[in-house]
Amino acid sequence: MTVNGWEEKDIDTLPRALARDSMEQLARELENFQEIASYIKPQPGDVPTLDGFDIHGEILPLNGLVGGDHIIYLDFKKRYDLEARIAHAQAQGLPEVAANLARCQRMVGIVLVDVSGHQVTDGLLAAMLHQSFLLGSLYELDVFGHVTNHLFENLNTRFYKSSSIHKFITMIYGEITEDARFRFISAAHPPPIVFSRLHDRFMESGKEAYVTCPPLGTLPSHNVIDRNTTQSVLGFKEAYELNEWEIMGAGDILLLYTDGLSEHADEENRYFPGRLEAKVLELKDRRARDIAEGIKEDILS
16 A cells, blocks of 8 residues: 555654664764864873973763863963063063963963763863863963953853853862962862872861852852843852962872762772772872873772
8 A cells, every 4th residue: 555655664664764863863963062072172282291290180971972071271381372472561561461471381270170960962061161261361361461260250150141050060270380389269169189298198178278169150250340230049159269279299199180089989988088098099109190090990990
């Protein structure tokens, strides 16, 4: 039997064929998304270099090639022509900007991002923050000669206006200087930890040494010029505060991480901090890459 040119058996198989085509198209779209998002993943050459320090980072997406966890390296010496910028600032009669740029030659920045959720497509918000941060930091260097808290107030309000109330971002931005200072701001991100070579254990930082703010995008910033154009039923957040630690000694190990590490557990035990501390103790004499690889292997086991 035929109906308008279609045989009955074709009508029976049509829904299955359409479903198969839709799934194949969806798979291609997801593959394309992952390919685009993979370009923002840090490459080996992006890892900052700083006298006296060894740095390495690892990302372990729960699903697929990318996810909501993300690292941005800001090696000022590699990303920007600081000498040209210093000369330009001096020619413009901006000695303070020139001095700030000169300090950037002796420090590096690291951003660690964690988007709520565990889907591959959560990488979209991470990619949005990646581009927004790097573009904003470029303007910060032009105007101030360094990255300021103002950038993060603007990022916070921007994401408040453009992301879902169900999606938020925890983030930490830190700058490491050659004289072993670690200056950072936190948006509800897990606190950094330091493994002391002298004491062979993680050191307590104390609550007074760690100030954090709500996640990025949950509450708009209070201290921005355009505050009156933003509506918020729950109010506004206070300004980001700068944390400054001077506790790193020779051989100490600073660890930045997301809650994927701090909440990791098997059926009986949590990985953090006890087993992590034991693994770092075992690897403390190795290079940063080897320590990160060793932790990753231990987590996966």
